[in-house]
Amino acid sequence: MEKQVDQQQIRLDKLNRIRDLGTEPYPYSFQRSHTIPDIIEQAEKLLKKQEQITIAGRLLAVRGKGKASFGNIQAQHTRIQIYVRQDEIRDSEFEMFKLCDIGDHLGLSGTLMHTKTGELTLRVSTVTLLSKSIRPIPMPKVEEKDGERIVHDEVTDKEFRYRQRYVDLILNPQVAEVFQKRTLIYQTIRDYLREEGFLEVETPTLQSVYGGANATPFVTHHKALDQKFYLRISNELYLKRLIAGGFDAVFEFVKDFRNEGIDRTHNPEFSALEFYQAYVDYNEIMRHTENICERCALAVNGRTEFEYEGHTIDVKAPWPRLSMLDAIEKLGGISFSKMSDAEVQNLLKEKGWELDADYNRGLATQLVFEETCETQLIQPIFITDHPKETSPLCKKNRENPELLERFEAFIHGWEIANAYSELNDPVIQRRLMEEQVERGRGGEKETQPLDEDFLRAMEYGMPPMGGVGFGIDRIVMLLTGQLTIRDVIFFPTMRPES
Incomplete structure (x- = not known):
């Protein structure tokens, strides 16, 4: 419980720092051009056109904390990878993005690409914070070992899942x-x-x-x-x-x-x-x-x-x-x-x-x-x-x-x-x-x-x-x-x- 309180305080401190940057962490609305399921379904056409698309969703993973980061965004229980580079978005947006945590809701604009591994990815050009989460989601940790996918800290407690169905829905599509x-x-x-x-x-x-x-x-x-x-x-x-x-x-x-x-x-x-x-x-x-x-x-x-x-x-x-x-x-x-x-x-x-x-x-x-x-x-x-x-x-x-x-x-x-x-x-x-x-x-x-x-x-x-x-x-x-x-x-x- 003490660790949970510490994590919440860290997030509250980040919330104040985001406000100091002049960013409103809880805006009234956000206009999307596509949902994430739309993008998955229309990927081939959108890749070909390379038109700017705008999505919104919950940040569920961030990999890399330097000048470039990959992450996962989820909405309607569907996920897509994102790619954020410091030199491709505004400095103020990048500073704000560095203060984001797992669970935050983001609005993102950019174009689609495939990574070297072939994963469909949104190359981000603008980032908007839509909701700052102050309670950490109990995310499981996944690792690959000898070609096998191993999940640690998975939420399996039935009573927890029933009481906090909102968390269950976030974690389990x-x-x-x-x-x-x-x-x-x-x-x-x-x-x-x-x-x-x-x-x-x-x-x-x-x-x-x-x-x-x-x-x-x-x-x-x-x-x-x-x-x-x-x-x-x-x-x-x-x-x-x-x-x-x-x-x-x-x-x-x-x-x-x-x-x-x-x-x-x-x-x-x-x-x-x-x-x-x-x-x-x-x-x-x-x-x-x-x-x-x-x-x-x-x-x-x-x-x-x-x-x-x-x-x-x-x-x-x-x-x-x-x-x-x-x-x-x-x-x-x-x-x-x-x-x-x-x-x-x-x-x-x-x-x-x-x-x-x-x-x-x-x-x-x-x-x-x-x-x-x-x-x-x-x-x-x-x-x-x-x-x-x-x-x-x-x-x-x-x-x-x-x-x-x-x-x-x-x-x-x-x-x-x-x-x-x-x-x-x-x-x-x-x-x-x-x-x-x-x-x-x-x-x-x-x-x-x-x-x-x-x-x-x-x-x-x-x-x-x-x-x-x-x-x-x-x-x-x-x-x-x-x-x-x-x-x-x-x-x-x-x-x-x-």
């Missing part, structure tokens, strides 16, 4: 690439849904009644209204209100908040996509789901196949379908449908699998599936027809009223989407919500409260519809090869440093 791909995934999904006639909408983050998922909310207090409010756990019920209001198809990218644990695939604040379409059932939503994943893979990687943790996964549509009961029998090796309730309860006890509520057959079925099947679902698949007890918002299966017209989409053993043929009978919906409230009073965890306004919207007449919730962060993890959700969220939830 591949990290920036992950987030650029994340943006591309959003754009691809938007384009697809708009082509299919969906309207992008916005619904409340702050809600007086939470719902749409079985989860624990974050609670806050509205001073002016003197009322308890909740951060959204799902936008489902609001999107359904919009379908009741006459929109045919709506979608929304949201931040959801669930007051639960943090692990490899869970963050309390996470990104989701939900969309709902009138006059369709869960079969049409399956089509949209597989098409979206296929398009995203093509956009990010140029093909539908990708590698993840030793598996080659192919998201090309169409995906297979398997009912939950069939999955338990085929993948779990358990003849579940032939077991009595007593036998199921004994199985749970023997395996140490605990329900979050009193025993019922449907929740037990779901638990056995989760414990025996999920990790085997590497290739994309729709697990369909869940027990009726697993959701109060879904229509019953038209062929078997003990089941729901529900699917979960799995890739690499992870649930990436959850969808229904949505319940639109207001009488049944009220009864199911009231039953869930009673189960919550009886000790069942993560039940949803009764939402009278949602029921009122349904009572005005809600068309049949299909809908789905997507976990965007998991899709990004899979398509970019990241092993934890923290690597696809710019600023993941962490304990305060203090």
